[in-house]
Amino acid sequence: METKEISQAVIGRLPRYLRYLGDLKDEGVERISSQELSELMKVTASQIRQDFNNFGGFGQQGYGYNVEYLYQEIGKILGLDQKHNFIIIGAGNLGRALGNYLNFERRGFIFKGMFDKNPDLVGEDVRGIKVMPMEELEHFVRENDIDIAVLTIPKNSAVNIVDVLVDNGIQAIWNFAHVDLNVPEGILVENVHLSDSLMKLSYNINRMSQGKK
Amino acid sequence: METKEISQAVIGRLPRYLRYLGDLKDEGVERISSQELSELMKVTASQIRQDFNNFGGFGQQGYGYNVEYLYQEIGKILGLDQKHNFIIIGAGNLGRALGNYLNFERRGFIFKGMFDKNPDLVGEDVRGIKVMPMEELEHFVRENDIDIAVLTIPKNSAVNIVDVLVDNGIQAIWNFAHVDLNVPEGILVENVHLSDSLMKLSYNINRMSQGKK
Numbered sequence: 001m002e003t004k005e006i007s008q009a010v011i012g013r014l015p016r017y018l019r020y021l022g023d024l025k026d027e028g029v030e031r032i033s034s035q036e037l038s039e040l041m042k043v044t045a046s047q048i049r050q051d052f053n054n055f056g057g058f059g060q061q062g063y064g065y066n067v068e069y070l071y072q073e074i075g076k077i078l079g080l081d082q083k084h085n086f087i088i089i090g091a092g093n094l095g096r097a098l099g100n101y102l103n104f105e106r107r108g109f110i111f112k113g114m115f116d117k118n119p120d121l122v123g124e125d126v127r128g129i130k131v132m133p134m135e136e137l138e139h140f141v142r143e144n145d146i147d148i149a150v151l152t153i154p155k156n157s158a159v160n161i162v163d164v165l166v167d168n169g170i171q172a173i174w175n176f177a178h179v180d181l182n183v184p185e186g187i188l189v190e191n192v193h194l195s196d197s198l199m200k201l202s203y204n205i206n207r208m209s210q211g212k213k
Numbered sequence: 214m215e216t217k218e219i220s221q222a223v224i225g226r227l228p229r230y231l232r233y234l235g236d237l238k239d240e241g242v243e244r245i246s247s248q249e250l251s252e253l254m255k256v257t258a259s260q261i262r263q264d265f266n267n268f269g270g271f272g273q274q275g276y277g278y279n280v281e282y283l284y285q286e287i288g289k290i291l292g293l294d295q296k297h298n299f300i301i302i303g304a305g306n307l308g309r310a311l312g313n314y315l316n317f318e319r320r321g322f323i324f325k326g327m328f329d330k331n332p333d334l335v336g337e338d339v340r341g342i343k344v345m346p347m348e349e350l351e352h353f354v355r356e357n358d359i360d361i362a363v364l365t366i367p368k369n370s371a372v373n374i375v376d377v378l379v380d381n382g383i384q385a386i387w388n389f390a391h392v393d394l395n396v397p398e399g400i401l402v403e404n405v406h407l408s409d410s411l412m413k414l415s416y417n418i419n420r421m422s423q424g425k426k
Contacts (some may be wrong), residue, residue, distance in 0.1 A: 022401030
């Protein structure tokens, strides 16, 4: 596969393709045309063909795509055939929800450790992983080849922990704290700001109800 | 305020402005120039001015913006001065994490009820709200002026519950289920597909590590 630069917009659409292809696969569908996929996903067939052309097209269009092949190839592009160890910092409800989310393993993300500063939570079991105290974090990250830290802690704690994580070899942060993190170049951050999503919903609700008046 | 059409891209940026302005307010900052805000938020001052011009500009640029005023105005645009009752369907870890998230009330979202089909969870308390069985859902939504349903249930359950919600007056769905929901026109859906976000991270990690080779 060529490694030409693909836009983040295209990359951002790949997980949705993968989701639909996974469902089709589960339903036993073997081939699908771009037209059928278009109707299912409510995007134009031309968009689908353009997106796929970034990666060589994935097979003849007249005959349709092989669902299993397409699923595997998109998975490889997304790097889901690679394994990455991750830890979760913050053993509250959100941290536990993520720790219990089995799909991570299917995506190549291996849940290795969980940390919390609250002594009442230390020792609790989340899907076979015991919550550890923060004092053990640095050593654990260094010794266990941890690539990714998931942050489900308040914003001030998140800001303060970043340097420790980066110094000990973390390459990527999946950040649920309600703050933009400053990281050195080469360190990835993917933010999930739930509050921002909620506010967008709020805006659209109010706009819609104004339209009704 | 005029109700001209504002692009979703601009709307999508407003919550981030609000977040920074809230922090500035908490730090006691009264005025800020577009240049200072630009440095803080790492976007161009020109972008900030353009975004704000969609809403009349919010005051003189030479003298800087009044932080409190700007915070209030952006909040109003986002509809945060309006109240909306919401319920959470799914009392697992993610549902409980969202139920316990106090920021919702600050944003005008009032947590009214929680539902689960698992009898073991029924009766549990989440921030003063008792988890109810699914049989009570329809009646509760109708009688309590519920606008928003938060779905933290598996995808098949989510698909099956949509009609019931819409028939009983729900206007908007904040969907955490790993599926695109089909809703009638006029019903809002805001999706949080955590798995999509994780795959984007996966892609970028692999791309980065290929670059290092």
